[in-house]
Amino acid sequence: MSDVLRAAIDNVILDPIVMVTILLSCVYGIFVGAIPGLTATMAVALMVPLTFFMGDVQAIAAIVTTTTCSIFAGDIPATLVRIPGTPASAAYASDSYQLAQNGQYSRILSISLLFSVIGGLFGVGVLSLAAPKLARLATQFGNYEYFWLFALGLTCAAVVSDGPRSRGIVALLIGLLLSTVGLGQDYSTPRLTFGSDELITGINFIPAMIGLFGLSEVLRNVSVVDQEKSGPRVDAKREIPTTVIDVIPLALKRWVSLVRSSSIGAVIGMLPGAGADIAAWIAYAVSKRFSRKPGLYGKGSEEGVADATGANNAALGSAWIPALVFGIPGDSVTAIAIGVLLMKNITPGPQIFLGDVSNSATVLGYSIYVTFVVANILLIPIGWLAIRLSGMLVNVPRRVLMPPVVLFCILGSYAMSASYFDVWVMLSMGLLGFVLERFRIPLGPVVLGIILGPELEHRFVQCISNSTDVSLFLGSYISKLLAFAVVLLWMSPLLFSQTKRKPRRSVPNVA
Amino acid sequence: AEVSYRSGEVRALGVMSAQKAIGYEEVPTFAEQGRDWSVGGWRGIAVPVETPDDISDRLVAALKNVVSGKTQVAGETFPEALTKMNFDSTSRGPEEFREFVVSYDKSLGELLTSPAMKSVSTSKLNAMFFPYLLMGGLVISVLWMRAFPVGQAEVVEPGEIATADTVAPTARGYTSMVILVLAIVAYCVFAEMIGFILIAIIVLLTLLLWLGCSPWPTIGGTLLFVPIVYQLFSHGFQVALPRGWFGW
Numbered sequence: 001m002s003d004v005l006r007a008a009i010d011n012v013i014l015d016p017i018v019m020v021t022i023l024l025s026c027v028y029g030i031f032v033g034a035i036p037g038l039t040a041t042m043a044v045a046l047m048v049p050l051t052f053f054m055g056d057v058q059a060i061a062a063i064v065t066t067t068t069c070s071i072f073a074g075d076i077p078a079t080l081v082r083i084p085g086t087p088a089s090a091a092y093a094s095d096s097y098q099l100a101q102n103g104q105y106s107r108i109l110s111i112s113l114l115f116s117v118i119g120g121l122f123g124v125g126v127l128s129l130a131a132p133k134l135a136r137l138a139t140q141f142g143n144y145e146y147f148w149l150f151a152l153g154l155t156c157a158a159v160v161s162d163g164p165r166s167r168g169i170v171a172l173l174i175g176l177l178l179s180t181v182g183l184g185q186d187y188s189t190p191r192l193t194f195g196s197d198e199l200i201t202g203i204n205f206i207p208a209m210i211g212l213f214g215l216s217e218v219l220r221n222v223s224v225v226d227q228e229k230s231g232p233r234v235d236a237k238r239e240i241p242t243t244v245i246d247v248i249p250l251a252l253k254r255w256v257s258l259v260r261s262s263s264i265g266a267v268i269g270m271l272p273g274a275g276a277d278i279a280a281w282i283a284y285a286v287s288k289r290f291s292r293k294p295g296l297y298g299k300g301s302e303e304g305v306a307d308a309t310g311a312n313n314a315a316l317g318s319a320w321i322p323a324l325v326f327g328i329p330g331d332s333v334t335a336i337a338i339g340v341l342l343m344k345n346i347t348p349g350p351q352i353f354l355g356d357v358s359n360s361a362t363v364l365g366y367s368i369y370v371t372f373v374v375a376n377i378l379l380i381p382i383g384w385l386a387i388r389l390s391g392m393l394v395n396v397p398r399r400v401l402m403p404p405v406v407l408f409c410i411l412g413s414y415a416m417s418a419s420y421f422d423v424w425v426m427l428s429m430g431l432l433g434f435v436l437e438r439f440r441i442p443l444g445p446v447v448l449g450i451i452l453g454p455e456l457e458h459r460f461v462q463c464i465s466n467s468t469d470v471s472l473f474l475g476s477y478i479s480k481l482l483a484f485a486v487v488l489l490w491m492s493p494l495l496f497s498q499t500k501r502k503p504r505r506s507v508p509n510v511a
Numbered sequence: 512a513e514v515s516y517r518s519g520e521v522r523a524l525g526v527m528s529a530q531k532a533i534g535y536e537e538v539p540t541f542a543e544q545g546r547d548w549s550v551g552g553w554r555g556i557a558v559p560v561e562t563p564d565d566i567s568d569r570l571v572a573a574l575k576n577v578v579s580g581k582t583q584v585a586g587e588t589f590p591e592a593l594t595k596m597n598f599d600s601t602s603r604g605p606e607e608f609r610e611f612v613v614s615y616d617k618s619l620g621e622l623l624t625s626p627a628m629k630s631v632s633t634s635k636l637n638a639m640f641f642p643y644l645l646m647g648g649l650v651i652s653v654l655w656m657r658a659f660p661v662g663q664a665e666v667v668e669p670g671e672i673a674t675a676d677t678v679a680p681t682a683r684g685y686t687s688m689v690i691l692v693l694a695i696v697a698y699c700v701f702a703e704m705i706g707f708i709l710i711a712i713i714v715l716l717t718l719l720l721w722l723g724c725s726p727w728p729t730i731g732g733t734l735l736f737v738p739i740v741y742q743l744f745s746h747g748f749q750v751a752l753p754r755g756w757f758g759w
Contacts, residue, residue: 403718
């Protein structure tokens with residue numbers, strides 16, 4: 001086995017062309033991830049024509065590196081202007097934004113960087129060590145199990161949000177209702193389109209997310225910016241930039257939660273159709289549940305950001321498990337990657353794991369692991385550079401920053417399908433978000449409702465169409481486990497209020 | 512899916528094309544099994560109706576070259592690449608494509624309205640079941656929410672800073688918001704007409720100057736910033752930004 005590993009290392013690390021490709025893909029990935037509206041999927045799709053001219057290892061290395069770096073880079077605009085660069089960053093966008101407003105921009109992004117890298121390495125560890133066995137687990141997931149998984153994701157989003165439970169539920173229901181617009185997978189007539197052709201495909205979640213998180217915040221800023229004195233923001237504390245090195249002690253202190261959240265990410269990522277965004281939400285919810293300071297979540301919790309960002313990077317690595325073992329993509333990027341593999345005449349299957357040095361497929365499989373490791377490590381210096389460069393924007397006065405942000409909101413919404421309708425969606429959702437924030441209704445569950453609503457409904461309809469026997473919903477042990485988790489989270493207000501009280505010390509009873 | 516098939520975990524029931532699939536000759540076609548039905552995946556290229564003839568003719572000629580194998584990418588022609596990926600292929604020119612689409616549409620229409628389809632499409636759930644359920648739930652939860660209002664005196668955890676939440680907008684603030692919304696509307700309405708460069712400059716200048724930035728740096732910065740953004744998105748990321756009057 002180590003022969004194969006050595007061959008893989010030769011292919012990746014000792015090949016200057018591949019290393020240069022990785023470097024360029026890293027920069028490219030960070031760039032794309034940092035611009036809201038440009039997704040990692042789009043970035044990889046743009047690279048595919050180039051892969052015709054690349055060698056096998058080089059092509060896959062480019063794809064792997066781009067996704068790894070763009071998932072981290074999605075945190076940058078989330079922290080700077082509260083617009084998640086990728087949906088996976090939406091879970092903790094409010095937290096990192098608040099922390100940046102409090103003058104901790106580079107600290108929170110350094111935390112995000114370090115935990116992303118560690119989570120990513122954990123994910124590739126899981127991938128390389130346990131892929132075939134885990135793939136078996138993935139095959140156990142049928143419609144009922146997926147239903148409960150998506151219900152769990154939505155529950156996490158609704159339950160962790162600030163404030164009374166009712167607000168989270170309202171947000172979730174709004175998101176789910178918006179997701180029913182259009183021609184659903186299981187129905188032959190479009191719903192709630194009011195005759196509009198554009199709405200037949202539904203409300204696209206990327207413009208919705210940009211509008212809900214980004215434009216609403218821009219509107220809020222613009223509404224009060226006239227009351228600011230002109231010049232650099234007086235309230236913005238000058239921050240001594242921190243680096244990844246400075247936050248290593250935090251990682252050591254929180255290693256338990258790091259392992260926990262990375263595991264969550266790895267498990268969820270390996271299920272086809274469930275990716276980094278759900279992983280981030282569930283890890284965030286679990287993190288809040290086990291935290292000593294749950295009140296900070298939503299207002300600036302470092303722990304929440306750290307755990308969730310580790311989870312979404314871990315999910316990337318394990319998304320390759322079903323892709324490599326069965327040829328079934330774990331997410332949209334791996335779908336493209338499988339296509340590239342096929343073009344290079346490499347078919348996914350057991351030979352990727354079980355062959356020896358003479359089998360080029362096995363060497364390619366190991367090269368993927370090595371690339372993941374290299375990409376994550378390379379992310380540290382390049383990510384640091386990105387943090388420093390973007391940090392210069394933190395102290396830009398809001399009146400100067402907001403108009404370009406508006407332009408990027410427009411561009412980001414338009415870019416996906418070259419559609420002005422999406423810009424209208426962004427605008428409407430921005431106004432909706434503004435109104436929601438007035439009523440202190442959280443935004444995260446709305447976005448997740450839009451993303452997961454169709455899937456949840458689709459699975460439910462498939463379950464019901466299969467048989468009206470309701471007991472099947474708790475058929476397998478996986479279903480029971482997930483359903484139990486869902487119920488537990490909904491019941492948890494009782495548990496949450498306990499953790500808010502001071503821990504009782506065992507003081508002898510003094511009358 | 513090939514992996515699952517080869518390892519025996521799934522069975523292939525049939526192939527929906529007229530001929531057998533390359534590499535899977537042991538799988539019978541549906542026609543052979545007595546059901547004369549074939550459908551396959553296809554890709555086509557279309558251009559807007561207003562496209563001038565000379566442009567569409569050039570496109571058709573180029574595509575014909577690609578499809579018949581006259582061009583190569585990285586040493587491979589298009590037919591070779593398809594065969595390598597186990598796709599068989601036929602290609603159709605403009606007229607044939609149009610006929611194909613018309614007949615395909617017709618046959619699918621017959622299928623979807625046939626008695627056989629109708630007999631299995633009784634869905635157990637009405638399509639509007641979920642939307643109505645959600646709307647009902649929304650009404651209930653909004654009422655619940657109003658019953659337990661969150662006062663302004665919430666616990667402020669240490670480290671939290673006051674933001675736009677705590678300062679009430681002035682009339683000028685509200686006007687700024689309206690102008691912002693109008694700017695976005697203006698973009699949607701005028702971008703195709705006058706192009707990205709011009710509308711972006713107008714939008715940026717309007718917002719920046721309204722919000723009180725000093726004029727000359729603003730104008731200079733905007734004139735520099737917009738073309739760079741245009742180049743990046745339009746040519747770098749292949750986003751179809753309208754050229755309008757000043758684009759390239």
